[in-house]
Amino acid sequence: MGRVPGYICPVCERDVEQAAGCLDEPIELRGQTYRPLPFQGPEERCPGCNVLRGNVHHLDCERELCPRCKEPLNGCLCRMSEAEAAEVERLRGG
C-alpha cells in the first residue's frame, strides 16, 4: 500500500497517519490460526504503514512478516492453499 495522508485502513478504519496500530486480530493460514506479528523496528514507526513499534501492521503492509514462516507476508505462500502453493513453487522451478 502507499502511505497517503488521510488514508484509512480498511481493516481498522483508522487514519494511518494518526493510528498507533491496526487491530490485533488472528489470521488464518493453512487452517491454523496465528496472531499477527507486530512491527519490531528499528524505526519508531513502520516505513510501510506508519504504525508505532510494537503494534500490528495495517492491511497489506510490505513490512509485515508472516507469523507462520517469518517471511514477508506479501511474498509468502501461506495464505494460499497447499495445492495452490505447490503449483506456484512448481512454476518457480522450486
Ligand SMILES: [Zn+2]
Ligand atoms: Zn507496516
Ligand SMILES: [Zn+2]
Ligand atoms: Zn489498520
Ligand SMILES: [Zn+2]
Ligand atoms: Zn508465510
